[in-house]
Amino acid sequence: xxxxxxxxxxxxxxxxxxxxxxxxxxxxxxxxxxxxxxxxxxxxxxxxxxxxxxxxxxxxxxxxxxxxxxxxxxxxxxxxxxxxxxxxxxxxxxxxxxxxxxxxxxxxxxxxxxxxxxxxxxxxxxxxxxxxxxxxxxxxxxxxxxxxxxxxxxxxxxxxxxxxxxxxxxxxxxxxxxxxxxxxxxxxxxxxxxxxxxxxxxxxxxxxxxxxxxxxxxxxx
Numbered sequence: 423x424x425x426x427x428x429x430x431x432x433x434x435x436x437x438x439x440x441x442x443x444x445x446x447x448x449x450x451x452x453x454x455x456x457x458x459x460x461x462x463x464x465x466x467x468x469x470x471x472x473x474x475x476x477x478x479x480x481x482x483x484x485x486x487x488x489x490x491x492x493x494x495x496x497x498x499x500x501x502x503x504x505x506x507x508x509x510x511x512x513x514x515x516x517x518x519x520x521x522x523x524x525x526x527x528x529x530x531x532x533x534x535x536x537x538x539x540x541x542x543x544x545x546x547x548x549x550x551x552x553x554x555x556x557x558x559x560x561x562x563x564x565x566x567x568x569x570x571x572x573x574x575x576x577x578x579x580x581x582x583x584x585x586x587x588x589x590x591x592x593x594x595x596x597x598x599x600x601x602x603x604x605x606x607x608x609x610x611x612x613x614x615x616x617x618x619x620x621x622x623x624x625x626x627x628x629x630x631x632x633x634x635x636x637x638x639x640x641x642x643x
Contacts, residue, residue, distance in 0.1 A: 429562055430461045431635045438601040439633050445605045446631040449612030454619045455554040455575070456629045457608055458547060464518060464563035465537035468529075471521040472514045479513070480506035518563055534561045538568035547629065548572055554619050555629065556611060558587075558604065560595065567591040569611070578618045587611055 434442065446457050484502035492498035514521045522530075538559040542548065547555030553574030560567050569584040569591075587607040594603020 428463055428635070430463050433461055433560075433562060434601060434633060441601060442605060442608070443632045445608050449608055449615070450631070452621055453554075453612060453615040454552055454622055455556060455612070455615035456547070456550050457556045457558070457611065457631075458545060458629045458634065459558045459560070459604065459608070459632075460541050460545070460634045461560040461562065462537060462541075462635075463561075465530075465561045465566075466533035467515075468518075468521055468525050468533070471524040472511055474524050475514045475521050476507050476511035479510040480504075483510075522563065530564045530566065534559070534564050534566045534568050537561060538570050542570050542572075545629070545634065550574075550629070552619065554615065556584075556615070558591065558608065560591065560600070560604070562595075565592065565595050567595065569607075574619075575615070579614050583614070584611075 442459060446459070449455075449457060480503050483506050484499050487502055488494055488496075488499040538557060541559055542555070542557050545557070547557055547570075549555075550572065553572040555572045556575060557570045558567065559570070567588040569588040571579060571581075571584055587610060591600070591603045591607050594600050594606075597603075
């Protein structure tokens, strides 16, 4: 992915990060389930949307300039559109939100889902002793959330229930109350985990409890 200035590490305040961490610790005190939260700036760079947007903007600006200064000459339009492509592409790369209108819902959903799967394996959620890892992934550009669980969870908690948690957090992100929604969803997931996998004396804390950030998911807070 192209590197952009990060938004993810500033999305939650220090107090909100601490609240999420305490909520996670509280849940894991009752169950052998392990909950991890990762927040990323985006799930994809959507290069096709960047190119399409750059072609459109470059062509429109070229058409305007050609009409005003070159009497609608096609010989002026073509080189101008070519020259304007590069700065237009840079604009869409520097301001990723501009290109989201060019990305369909299905493509965004697929990108966030794929990013969550990659994070699930990158962070070793599949390595917990009883396969009870649960991932909350927040992708800011798309304003979407995915909740994934390991195979030990899926036998007792269907993906549809996990999707319900994701939808609630997504709504909270859109409404500007992401921390409240996330903590509520973690607590609700913990209640289900407690019913299926209560804490045992042999349980150990296997995953970070704080929020993990972006591409550098080793950082927590």
